[in-house]
Amino acid sequence: MDVQVNSAQATAPAGRKKNKISRRENNWHGWLFIGPYALIFAVFILIPVVLAAILSFTNFNAIEFPRAVGFLNYINLLTNDAEFMKYVLPNTVVYAVIVGIGGYILSFVLAWALCNLTKPVRTVFALILYSPSMTTGVAMTVLWKVIFSGDQSGLLNSWLMELGIITEPIMWLTDTRFLLPIVIVIGLWSSMGIGFLSMIAGILNTDASLYEAASIDGISNRFQEMIYITIPQMKPQMLFAAVMAIVGAFQNGTITSLLVGNPSPGYASQLLVNHIEDYGFLRYEMGYAAAVSVVLLLIVQLFSKGANVLLTDKDPYGKKGVSEDGEQGEEN
Secondary structure, X not given: OHHHHHHHHHHHHHHHXXXXXXXXXXXXXXXXXXXXXXXXXXXXXXXHHHHHHHHOOEEOOOOOXXXXXXXXXXXXHHHXXXXXXXXXXXXXXXXXXXXXXXXXXXXXXXHHXXXXXXXXXHHHHHHHHHHHHHOOHHHHHHHXXXXXXXXXXXXXXXXXXXXXXXXXXXXXXXXXXXXXXXHHHHHHHOOOOHHHHHHHHHHHOOOHXXXXXXXXXXXXXXXXXXXXXXXXXXXXXXXXXXXXXXXXXXXXXXXHHHHHOOXXXXXXXXXXXXXXXXXXXXXXXXXXXXXXXXXXXXXXXXXXXHHHHHHOOOOOOHHHHHHHHHHHHHHO
16 A cells, blocks of 8 residues: 555656646647747738837828927827717728628628528629629729719719619719719628628538427527527627728728729718828828827727627626636636
């Protein structure tokens, strides 16, 4: 008996030492695999964000060395920039709400509808709906300029005149009444991006046995299946799609610059991204543009946090319940 106890005590330190070495090797392998991504993330995302935050407190014209001005850029943004408060911020909010929320709902409805089709048909239509998000801004500009051309050769003017709705061509791309609605329509048209594909994947990966059990419990139509089974089972995909829709809505602005120029006529379709481009690359007020970009980052973070709160499952017991379970497990 004593011999067995001594042998166990002798092998225990060796086992613990082996586990420590194995854990150290696993950590090294983990850092080795994550290293390239961490390097790319730091160089192209983390460092630029930090530098933008630092430059937002400076006066920088891209030629001379930055000069610290404290919070002056933020004070001017909130108090002296009339275009920002009167046009840019309201336009961005309206655009983000309609294109972000509308595109998100439209993505889910279309994804749910496609998943009720056969696989070949679903693949073709999914590719058709996804293709606008892959189209470059220049290609989209050529297409939409042909549609919204202000003469009789413009497709929209031609159709409306043939139908007798209008009697003379409308200058769609110079009339301030129509610029923001046109940009919103284009944004909705190109909003079927990666979030749309994630929703299709979430719907297709829902356990089919749940639908069979639900039919026994009294669910009798597709709409009830969507509300009570499909949506609860694809919360992660819906959260991802929501974040992507928010980020995409707030970072859009290329089509506006290419379609009507920057700044847009009367600032009618000027968005935050266009405002950053205007001050940063046209006026060379890099410090002020950096301050606007930091504000944009904070707005996106706020909306993303809201989507996370709405779409993340909450623990009904809270942290206290988890702690009590953990303590009870240790006692057992």
